[in-house]
């Protein structure tokens with residue numbers, strides 16, 4: 795009984811960084827801390843989310859969904875937070 799799925803080299807290339815970003819210099823990767831600095835490639839305000847060119851889904855409430863399925867909790871920019879950062 796041979797139930798081996800027909801694996802191809804495509805599977806390996808998908809594990810690497812998605813080749814969505816064509817920018818120079820390249821945008822931060824989804825694993826990067828400044829992933830939100832990547833370019834917007836799609837924006838759906840009526841649905842409340844945007845897609846960055848590094849594959850990150852950025853939600854209206856500042857939550858994020860990474861290409862590997864990891865969820866980043868919302869981190870709204872609050873005025874008091876800015877004061878702390880500025881100090």
Ligand SMILES: [Zn+2]
Pocket residue numbers: 814815816817820821832833847848
């Ligand atoms: Zn890019």
